[in-house]
Amino acid sequence: MFTTLAALPEQTSYDVIVAGSGAAGLAAAVFAAIEGRSVLVIERTDHVGGTSALSAATTWVPN
Ligand SMILES: Cc1cc2nc3c(=O)[nH]c(=O)nc-3n(C[C@H](O)[C@H](O)[C@H](O)COP(=O)(O)OP(=O)(O)OC[C@H]3O[C@@H](n4cnc5c(N)ncnc54)[C@H](O)[C@@H]3O)c2cc1C
Incomplete structure (x- = not known):
């Protein structure tokens, strides 16, 4: 579920x-x-996704 912080109930933990x-x-x-x-x-x-949302969808693990 996506929401804003302001929309979360104050007592949510x-x-x-x-x-x-x-x-x-x-x-x-x-x-x-x-x-x-x-x-x-x-x-x-x-x-959502950070830098990986811009990636080529492959895993690059050098060395
Ligand atoms: C153009 C490009 C192409 C790439 N292509 C590939 C590829 O093909 N294959 C591959 O394996 N790797 C690729 N990479 C590298 C790979 O995408 C990154 O190494 C990896 O996504 C990093 O993931 P991360 O979760 O450490 O950081 P990030 O993806 O940078 O995620 C950090 C997240 O935290 C958020 N954030 C930061 N500070 C706060 C805060 N105070 N409060 C809330 N949120 C915050 C940011 O907005 C972001 O969404 C590419 C990188 C780039 C720039």
């Missing part, structure tokens, strides 16, 4: 709060959710 929706943040969020944790991902831009 989460087990894990992730700052940033890039590959690193979303990976952390997914694994926390798989482990049964409630998760909030906060993204400062209007777009």
Whole structure:
């Protein structure tokens, strides 16, 4: 579910709060959710995905 911080109820709490929706943040969020944790991902831009949203959709692992 996507919403704004202002729209969240004041008393809402989460087990894990992730700052940033890039590959690193979303990976952390997914694994926390798989482990049964409630998760909030906060993204400062209007777009989900961070730099990976601009990538060529391949995994580049030098060295
Ligand atoms: C043009 C381009 C093409 C690329 N192509 C490839 C490719 O083909 N293959 C590949 O493997 N890699 C590619 N890369 C590299 C890869 O995309 C990045 O290394 C990777 O996406 C980094 O992920 P990240 O989660 O660490 O950071 P980011 O993707 O930078 O995510 C960080 C997120 O956190 C948010 N954020 C920052 N500060 C805050 C805050 N205070 N509060 C809330 N949110 C915040 C940002 O807005 C952003 O959404 C490319 C990079 C670029 C620039």
